[in-house]
Amino acid sequence: MTFSHYAMNSITSGNISRLCSLIDSAGYITVTAHMKPDGDATGSSYALMRFLGAAGKKACIVFPDRIPESLAFIIDPEDRGKIISAADDIASATHAVASSDLIFCLDFNRFSESRCGKMADILSGSGAMKVLIDHHLSPETERFGLIFSETEISSTSELLFWILMAMPQTGGNAAMLPPPARKALLAGMTTDTNNFGNSVFPSTLKMASALLEAGTDRDDILYHLYNEYGENRVRLLGRLLYHDMKITGDGVAYMILDRKTLSEFDIHEGDTEGFVNRPLEIGKVRMSCLLKEDDGFFRVSLRSKRGISANRCAMEYFHGGGHELAAGGRLYMPGDIASPEEAAGYVEKATHEFMTAGNE
Ligand SMILES: [Mn+2]
Incomplete structure (x- = not known):
């Protein structure tokens, strides 16, 4: 054939x-x-x-x-x-x-x-x-x-x-x-x-x-x-969704994984694959961000629903890009923010600006 x-x-x-x-x-x-x-x-x-x-x-x-x-x-x-x-x-x-x-x-x-x-x-x-x-x-x-x-x-x-x-x-x-x-x-x-x-x-x-x-x-x-994940991955996902995820008034869900949490759950590369998609299951969520702390920066993953450009948000605020509805980038420390504690504030401000700037 x-x-x-x-x-x-x-x-x-x-x-x-x-x-x-x-x-x-x-x-x-x-x-x-x-x-x-x-x-x-x-x-x-x-x-x-x-x-x-x-x-x-x-x-x-x-x-x-x-x-x-x-x-x-x-x-x-x-x-x-x-x-x-x-x-x-x-x-x-x-x-x-x-x-x-x-x-x-x-x-x-x-x-x-x-x-x-x-x-x-x-x-x-x-x-x-x-x-x-x-x-x-x-x-x-x-x-x-x-x-x-x-x-x-x-x-x-x-x-x-x-x-x-x-x-x-x-x-x-x-x-x-x-x-x-x-x-x-x-x-x-x-x-x-x-x-x-x-x-x-x-x-x-x-x-x-x-x-x-x-x-x-x-x-x-x-x-x-x-069907071969470690228990740690599934339990971390549970905690993120239940306890750590924030949803802003603009319908942006974000989750921040800092160094301490990553080591507490013994998380390795690849273990958090797919996490960023989960908040999109919620009707009012239009874009989801996952931040993962690395050496001197946070690795940022963005997923959006139709009509919102994750690609543009990644380009404009996170030094990145990718696909229209799935993109990635970085948030540098110092540079974008002075310390990991400022990540949440940056994400809220950036996504508010993005979501209210006539994004279509
Ligand atoms: Mn690919």
């Missing part, structure tokens, strides 16, 4: 043949994605690495930092040691990029410190050909030699799926993808859509259907994603 790739402007026969010749002529290939890799970054990167491997190419993954333990199931056990984290092993990360004549940049669109961490300088300094495959708004187009950028799509995993379907190696048949690549793509799309809760397009369901038909075990993916 074959599939067309819908209205995806960047998947043209010209771009696909360019991509094929770049891959053909590359001696060594690096695949990289954004900091704090999530399911989409991890799934798309690993699927691409396996696809390239099956095509006889030498390729590796270099992430700015480690993938969370909760997403390790996406990677085959024998490949787990092969994924380089620049934060843990800057020498190997630098060496991999320096040895590469082709670099794939997945699920991010600019070489900033907040998106690429320790990889920002390494990537900026590399003269290798760079290919962007991404679904975020406003890519830094001049930095890439070939661009696959779509925003009307669920995820980078889905975009990559349709690119791979257009390649001669698959001929549009998902069953031609290596099984670990199929699993990784379905896992990445599932996390970015909150298990089909948002950003689902006709093409998204076609992709899911093709992967299921090819034999991908979706139940296994769901089990690993949603």
Whole structure:
């Protein structure tokens, strides 16, 4: 069974043949994605690495930092040691990029410190050909030699799926993808859509259907994603929603996770995935903010309901951006606020200004 790739402007026969010749002529290939890799970054990167491997190419993954333990199931056990984290092993990360004549940049669109961490300088300094495959708004187009950028799509995993379907190696048949690549793509799309809760397009369901038909075990993916949490995560979510969440008069819910709470609940990277969506279950809440304390800043996640632009709020008040209804950024200390105690006041003031400034 074959599939067309819908209205995806960047998947043209010209771009696909360019991509094929770049891959053909590359001696060594690096695949990289954004900091704090999530399911989409991890799934798309690993699927691409396996696809390239099956095509006889030498390729590796270099992430700015480690993938969370909760997403390790996406990677085959024998490949787990092969994924380089620049934060843990800057020498190997630098060496991999320096040895590469082709670099794939997945699920991010600019070489900033907040998106690429320790990889920002390494990537900026590399003269290798760079290919962007991404679904975020406003890519830094001049930095890439070939661009696959779509925003009307669920995820980078889905975009990559349709690119791979257009390649001669698959001929549009998902069953031609290596099984670990199929699993990784379905896992990445599932996390970015909150298990089909948002950003689902006709093409998204076609992709899911093709992967299921090819034999991908979706139940296994769901089990690993949603039924293997530590007790600490669920209890922390309970406390946040019951005790800590504030809702402003403008319909903005916010929750602040400070260092003390994170260590009290023994929270690791990835454990708070999905928390920010929960306040949107409340009818009167139009936007939700989650702040998580880090080194010298709070990591900010924003989710909004239709008609409110989380992307604009993230750009205007939190040095960030992303998608229309799901975005992220940072709140710096010092800079934006003097101390962690000022975070709540900043969020209330910023979101009040934003929500009352004719935001549509
Ligand atoms: Mn994504």
